[in-house]
Amino acid sequence: MHYFANPTRFQRLMDILRPWVVGVMLAMLAYGLLAGTVFGPADRLQGESVRILYIHVPSAWMAMFIYVAIAAASFVALVWRHPLALIAARASAPIGAVFTLLALITGSLWGKPTWGTFWVWDGRLTSVLVLFFLYLGYMALWQALEDEEKAGRATSILALVGTVNIPIIKFSVDWWNTLHQPASVVRLDGPTIDPSMLWPLLAMGLAFKAYYVWVLFARMEALMDARRVQAAQLRAAQHAAGGAL
Amino acid sequence: MLTLDSVAIRRGDKLLLTGVSFALRAGEAVHLKAANGVGKSSLLRAVAELLPVAAGSIAHQNAHGPAEAADQVALLDEQPGLKASESLRGNLTSLSILLSGRTPGAGELDAVADRLGLAPLFDSPVRYFSTGQRRRAVLARLLLSARTLWLLDEPYTGLDQAGRALLDTLIAEHRNAGGAVLMTHHGDVPDMSVIDLMGHVPQVAPDTGDDGERW
Amino acid sequence: MTAFLDSLGPHGPYILGAYGVVTAGLVGLAYDSLMRRKQWRKRRDSARGDARRDASNTGEGS
């Protein structure tokens, strides 16, 4: 793991992987959209609006996946003081927040035709809403602390605390949902998904993951260069001061 | 009491000090001489195990063998560490229980207060103390903490002439009783072995080439 | 085009709306990330350039 701790070596790795990542993304996207959205079967109950499933469900998957990725990177950063893991976590947060927001918007756009209202306190949607707040909190803490190094460790602790609480929040929201459950509500991902829908859905899931890696690389490189500019300025200031006072 | 082996101190991305090594035995005192901003306060916090070292090692020992900083260190830095809304008596009672683990007798408290000339202010809140009185109150905490290793960061600041003389005698008494002192001061200090930290500041070359491990 | 819209049934606008939002969101995020990378890469190169000039000046000066 420390082999890639060196920023320049990691950058070369990213350059090698990037074409493959983009390739997978485009291929999966093409298959998912064509086989699912355009030519896929309509749902017996919901009719055409089930096509939103192909972007709503993968977005919700990514929202959860990225938060767990941030927690894993934060754990590595805290235990082994790995600077790149920290940069990966920090670069991932905005991507996760966007996916969470998209999951919420597509969820409500899907809810409208199915239940006639834009927002329904369905257990899963509510959990995604709370997850969105966790993302906002994580990013807000990065902004609030000036000292870069301390901010890294404080946000890592927050991410771990957040992750540990997610199952509890999820359980409490589902428990709360069944408590106030209106009559039979059509579950968001419909009845069991038959294969003709499943494969395009998985393809879209993979496409979103590849998209995440691709954008993550770009944002990480931006953060790494920002660190280098900062370090260069620091050294220039020190050098101008003749090494020290 | 304390051994430092090629210790390096880092603040964020900036490497402040490298290669600091010395040992401190009972009764001895070391004066870390350095201008402000070089990192002497950070070095003291590292010795107090509040700040991890960037490299090298800091080892505490007491009579029975290896020890923790929290067992034997008393730290005096620019912050008073006193609750402004509490009386000096309340502050010192709590702090001596917290630091030395035993409740000070009333007589003991009064003796320390007299020693430092704070008796008249003993029951008034620390908020109304002048800077000099506040610094003397911090010295009272130092005496009551019953700790063997004193880490003093610019202890003379805020003390008048009489206060400085008092501090010197307290240090001498502490050393005679088998304690040790590690002190930072930009000026000169009588009969202490001096370590000039300016020699330990890494020279910095501007960043020109590939940054390799560094940023 | 209208045939396509009709084929989507009564909920067509919601479907298109959802895909529109997702496309806008993902393209926007990708665009922001790529611009951010290019901008910082430029600033790093210029910062590194200044450093080399400083080094060469002080080299001759001292």
Next chain:
Amino acid sequence: MTAWWTLMLRDLRLAWRSGGAAGLSLGFFVMATSLYPFGLGPDPVTLASVAAGLIWVTAMFAALLSLDRLFQADFEDGTLTQLLLSKLTAPGIVFAKITAHWLGVMLPLIIVSPLLALILGLPGSAIGPLMLSLVVGTPALSCLGAVVAALTVAVRRGGALMTILLIPLFVPSLIFGAASVEAGLVGTDPSGALLLAAAVSLFALALAPVAASAALRLAAE
């Protein structure tokens, strides 16, 4: 008297002294709760149906008001450094702070809550379950609050930031706390929700000393 009790009682004293947060939170709790009828109308039936939830949400905000100074006061005057060098371990310090906060700030809210239940038209029978739910659920607020307070100790205007960080973490306590009072009203058995609220509090109690002491050590560097 052991070091732990010294720290806890000192913080309890300070919470109620001028500048302390306890009086502030209590005042906020009473005033905010009595504000709702102006918005929702005086009809006791509508008020009673939402009273439990309103009291719980307001109790959470009252807790938030007092949490951002939990460690910041000690951080600013250097006491935190002395505490970390004291006989107490970092988790011990955190636990003392949590206890002082719960006794100093949350308990008074619980003691006053029957008064507010009456104002909001909650039937007398629900006052017992309400107080029980607060006793069982609010420890989680103090514990999670201590963690986030330790994380934001170096942030100047940390109060607003803390609210953003804490609200998602407070959701389970709110859900189970308010639900246990609802159950009491409707006549169903509230013990399920109460036990879950207690479980959340116990979990937070186990998590807080570990997470908060790591954050404290970080802040004191």
